[in-house]
Amino acid sequence: MVQILIAAVDFGNFPSRFAKIATLYPTKRIIFSEANFRKIKPRTLLLVDFLDLGPAQIDILRAFSRSGHTVPTLGIVETKSRHNVLQARELGFYNLIDREEKFSILFEKIREVLGDYSKPTLPSRFSEKIVKSVETTSMGLNLMSAAALTGAPLPMRFLATNAQDITAAIMTEGLDNWLSAVQCHHSHTFCHTMMVAGHTVSFSQSLGHSETEQTLLGLGALAHDLGKVKIPLSILDKPGRLTREERELVNKHPQYSEEILASRQEVPKQVVEMALWHHEFLDGSGYPNGLKGNQIPETVRLLTISDIYSALTEKRAYKESLSPRQAFAVMFEMNGKLDMDLLRKFRALVLSSEFGHVRRRATA
Incomplete structure (x- = not known):
């Protein structure tokens, strides 16, 4: 996996706006006093801040330069x-730079070196339509994240086309193949978002x-976790359980999305509502606004079901x-929190077909 190693005194x-790169690529920070550039992993970009370098830091970089390394570098x-x-x-x-x-x-320079982090490498068993x-969709999510960070217009038309x-891919190839x-x-961040989108558009259909409603719900699903762009990938894609502090930060993503x-x-407007309220529950126990009952639109209720089901059925480290x-056993225990009528319809759809079955990739 590609990553960025940032070294500074x-x-x-360090320029705060440059620190945002940690939300687009896996990033690790090291201070020069703890630096050991001999152990840099393959497919790593070394990003060095040259501010206030002293003789000791210069000696470290000179030794690194003379080591015959093949690591791509970028200096600030x-x-x-x-x-x-x-x-x-x-x-x-x-x-x-x-x-x-x-x-x-900075983002463009890094992408030139490391490539597009969002692009997956899919096995040959998948059809051309699924791969495309x-x-x-991964490209659309990446463009949306970059636009959110730079203030550029969000690629809503591109994302609507993605939806x-x-x-279309699910109709011809089946949701099972799409999820696989x-x-x-x-x-994990890209995986979860696309799983939610697949479940959402299939349920909507x-x-x-109507096709317009399906596209709108698909758009909402693709944008529902956009606020996570303000959270480092090292937390979002962490292989283990989150600490309490990390969980508190992640739980702020609906407000960040808004x-x-x-x-x-x-x-x-409906897309904003889905992003802000998809963790709300009918009994008022959700977040961030503690909405109840009819305060929660049906579009949000549907997305919440897709989101929870995706989270429960996806594999994490x-x-x-x-x-x-x-x-569904877990979800039906959430009586009073979820829309039970929608949940029953979702269950009927899943259990009556191959809708919810995912062909898991082999793990070592």
């Missing part, structure tokens, strides 16, 4: 300082919703996935 002086410098630029080049850093540059430029659908493509392909994605989406004219029947 003092991260208190003050381009107005001739000394700073020449020093970086003398130490083998020719790919440079100014400390005052926009985040979007998963790849373009339509998911529906999605589960091959290396990022089974309820007899902050990103609410002011965007290109985003339908720290837990086994539940079977469809096991998942």
Whole structure:
């Protein structure tokens, strides 16, 4: 898996806007006093902040430069300082970015080196239609995340097309194949979002919703966790259980989603509601607003069911996935929290077909 190793003398002086790259690529920070560049893993980009380097840090980088390494590097410098630029080049850093540059430029430079982190590598057993659908949806999610971080317009039309493509792929190839392909994605964040989208559009179609309604629900599913773009991937894709502090941060993602989406004219109101309220429960015990009953729209209730079912049936490093029947046993114990009428319809759909069955990828 690709990753970025960021080295600095003092991260208190590291450009805060550049720190956002941790939400788009797996990132690890090290201070020079703890640096050991000999143990850098393959497919790693070394990003060095050249601010306030002293003789000891220069010696570390000089030794690294002379080691014959093949690690791609990127240096953060003050381009107005001739000394700073020449020093970086003398130490083998020719790919440079100014400390005052926009985040979007850093993102493009890193993507040129490491490639698109969102792109999955899918086994050959999947059809061309499934592969294209998963790849373009991953691209849409990545574009949305980058736009949210840079302030650029959100690619809502592209995402709407993604939602339509998911529906078309599921209609011809089956949801089982779609979910199996999605589960091959290396990022849990992308995997979960696409699983929720697949369940949501399939459920919407089974309820007899119009194509416009299906697209809107699919769009809401794709954007429902957008607020997680403000949370480092090291937390979102953590292989073990989250700490209490990490869980508290993750639970803020609905508010983060609202902050990103609410002011965007290109985003339908229903999509904002789904992103903000998909953790609300009918009895008022959910978050972030503690809504009750009819305060929660049906679009949100449907998404909540898809979201919970996806979370229960997907495999994580720290837990086994539940079977469809096991998942529904858990969900029906949430009587009073979930819309039971919708849940019964969802269960009938899942258990009467191959709808909910996922062909798990082999694990070592």
